[in-house]
Structures are given as structure tokens and as C-alpha cells.
Amino acid sequence: MFQKTLSFAFAFIFTIQCARDKKDTDFTSLALLALLNSSSCTTTFGAGVPEWIQTSFTCVTVSVSGSNYVFKFNSVPTYKSIYWGSSSANYETTMYANSGQTNAANPNLIKSQNYTLTVPMNNTDTTATTSGFGMIGVSTNGIAIYNDQAAPGDSLSTEYYTFDSAQGHPTNTGAYHYHVEPPKISNNDSKLVGIAKDGYLIFGKKHDSTTANLTTGFTLGDANSSTKCTDAANNASVPTTWSGASNYNTSKTAGTARHYHVNNGTEVNGIILSGKLIGQGGSTN
Template identity: 70%
Template sequence: MKKHLLISFLTACLLMNCTKKKDDNKDSVTLLALLALSSSSCTTSFGAGVPDWIKNSFTCVTVSVSGSNYVFKTTSVPTYKSVYWGSTSSLYESSLYTNSSGKNSANPNLIKSQNITLTVPMNNTSTSAPASSFGAIGVSTNGIVIYNDQAAPGDSLSTEYYTFDTSQGHPTNTGAYHYHVEPPKLTNNDSNLVGIALDGYLIFGKKHDDTANGTSGFSLGGANSTTQCNLSGKTTSVPTSWTQAANYNSTKTSSTAYHYHVNNGSEVNGIILSGKYIGTAGTSQ
């Protein structure tokens, strides 16, 4: 709350030109620097009925319960440094992701705060495997939205991959920052919780617990590609290494714990969510 009040006060001062005239440039730079620093903060809140496994796993989101759905709201603004903050921001860094097959180069876009709402079913039992679409089809545990393995029309993810920042994210032409592939801020060949998909099923790192990868049959952009867990006996059992597994399981009924893993591929093939969901999806706007 204090951060929001500070932002409001500083913004008002800038608009009203409430600094001294002669030394205005120095004062204004100071105020702008403080405002830039405040952009690294985010809002996290949970409404009545939101379970502990969400409260203890997600930040930078506002979550509420609406009927039989969870409603996640996010600005999808990272709290870490990125080339996509622009060189005048205190959160700017010039580096990009270093990959093994080529040199990254930033796209011309900058990060802008969004107003994204994802409505996901609480207890989905569907395995109808509908196709996913462009835009936000999931949200990660740090509030950054997740896109599938498709790039913007006229492009390919294998091309877009070379525009990712050091955290494996980048913004669209409207400033919507997002992930396509394994984000090192959240997971690195492990079983960490990455986020939740639009069908309400959870997404974990490449491993189920600490032993095995749970995906196969993936082809980049393939109509039948999947990042659904397919380990025998594990498809409806989330990794026990997740600290909230017991809380999560206590809220679930039979066959409602299907889940995804980051695809067991390196770099551009480390897809978070592919061209298909597991089950019937909620809505994103």
C-alpha cells in the first residue's frame, strides 16, 4: 500500500510541477528514478475461498473465486531486469539470453502493464485435448503469462527465440511480456511448479519429482504435440516434491489432478505449453 501511495504522490508532483523551478531537472530526474524503481513492485491478493496451494505458490496476481472457477488477474509485468524495460529504466540490462545456436537480438518492443484476466475451472475432469490459441493460455507463479509454442502470424518460434531476454521472456508489439519456454527464474530441469494453464491443470518443470521427465511425442508447432504428463501412474498425481502437494490433493476429487511438464527439450524446444490443452479451457481476456 505504501508503495502505491508513493507512486501516486510522485506522479501527482510530476504532473503539477511541484518541484523548484531552477533545479527542476535534477529534482525531476530523482522523482522519475523513484518511479522507475517502484515499477519493480507488484500486487498480490487473494479473495475468500482461494485455497492455500494458490496462496503459497503465486505472487504478482490477484485471485478470486467465481462459481466453479478461479479468476487470475495480472499485469504480466516482471519485477526483474530486462532489456525490454528500455535504457532509461533502472531495471534495464543490455544482456539477452545466451543460447548454443545463435546470437540473440532484442525486438523493438518495450514492456507495458497489461490488464489480463484468466478464468480457469477449479475441478476440470476433461481430457478432450482442444487446440490452444494465441495469447495468454496460462499464468506462471510470478504473474507472467504463458503463451503456447506458436509465434505471431508470419513468424516462427524458432525465429522469435532469438529475441528472448536473460529470463527467456519478451514482449509483444502491445508490450505484453510473456514466456514460451522454460523460464530460468522459475525452473531449470526440475519439478518446480511453473504455473497454471487455462484449463485449470498445473504446470511443472521437466521432471516429475526428481527422477524422470513426463513428456514425449513433442514436435515444434505440431497439431498433436503435447506437454501433458504421461508417466505411468503419475498422470493424475502431482509431484510430491512440490511443497503444496498435500494442500492441493486435499482439494481435488478423482481425476482432477492431470498436469503438464515443461517439454523435455533444450532451449527453443523446452516448451511450457504446446498446441493443445489437456482439457476444456476457461477464458482469457
């Protein structure tokens, strides 16, 4: 088993003591704050996990179970956010700057989750399915990926103005997640963003670093998904500029090389995944 710990320059360590009469929820919040302020996340890979996962993902525990990869993660960002609250050393007032109205934080704070994402190793299914609400993928930095749908009764175009400087925000249960292009990972480029629950990879807006505007568009909430490049020469292979491309392609056929791209739109239209996936398979809990 291979394990590594990612550390960050803004780290500092302190000790928390909890009185016996402290509520469990209070202890959980304090313990999580201590974990963040120690500024580390653990990344663990079990036997049989391929090189392209080991070299691409952090802040996750990945194992092999039959014909699936199992990702476990807490969806806790290791960077500063307004959603850590003003008592945290990693609190910042900065929010994402956009061309519309000024962002304002929602009332929620980040809380550690207990996510499990099970994805098929070699999915070839292309029967698009409804992706559903909640976590449907994981980013390369261990953050939950949601689709383009907001919580019932709301719209993503409204929720967009609550995103922090990393274009993420927490739910009312503290589940921090991304809906749109996360600038901490990808910014109008071809970098690997994450993996969806059907096992297909998600890349930035470009097919590779020298080719622009090659992803299909879709309407928010529409049945269509941004699943391929419009460039016929590239729509059946992962971007060659991805560092894991060679290793990944040696174990995949042309059919299983289908992949997602962040939608080629600005701000709220830079959706990571839409209301439908490429294929069936995988599970979340």
C-alpha cells in the same frame, strides 16, 4: 481478504510529475516505470481462494467466481530486462545465452496489461482443444504464458533469439510473456511453473526432483501436448516435491490431477504449452 506486497533488493523510489500537455501514452509509460522502480507488486487473494494458490502465486489478484478461479494480472516482470529500455533503472543489456546465434532484442518495450484468466476449479475434461494465440495461462510470478506458436508470419524458432535473460519478451503491444521454460521459476526441475486456462497445473521438466526425463515430447506446432509423465506410476498425480501437493491433492480426485510439464527439450524446445490443451474450459481476456 489477504493481501501481500513483494519487494526486491534493487528497489528505489522516485517521484514523477507529468505536465498537463503530456500524452496519455507517455504518462502510462512513466507511471509504469515508477511502479517498476518502486520494485513491488501486489498479490491479493479473495475469500475461498485455496492455500495452494496463496502459497504458490505472486503478482496476481485471485478471486472465486462460482466454480472458477479468476486471476487478474499485469504481466509486468519485477526483474531486470533489456525490454525496459535504457532509461530504466532495471534495464540490462544481457540476453539469454544459447547454443545457436546471439540473441538480439526486438523493438518492443514492456507495457502493463490488463489480463483476466478464468479457470475451472475442478476440471475433469480431457477433450484436447486448440489453445490459440495469446495468453493461455499465467506463471507463478504473474507473467502471461503463451503456447509454442509465434505471431502469424513468424516462427518460434526465430522469435527465440529475441528472449531476454529470463527467456521472455514483449509483443508489439508491450505484452511480456513466456513461451519456453522460464529460468526465473524452473530450470530442469519439478517446480510449479503456473496454471493453464483449462485449470490444469504446469510443472517443470521432471516429475519430481530426483527423477529425470519423464515428460513426453512433441513437435513444435503439432497437435500433441506435453501433458503427462511417461512414468506410469506418476502420470496421474502432481509432483510430490511441490510444496502445495498435499493441500492440492486433498481436494482433487485422481482424474483431476492431470497436469502439464514443460517439454523435455533444450532451449526453444523447452515449450511450456503446445498448440493443444488437455481439456476444454476456462477463458481469457
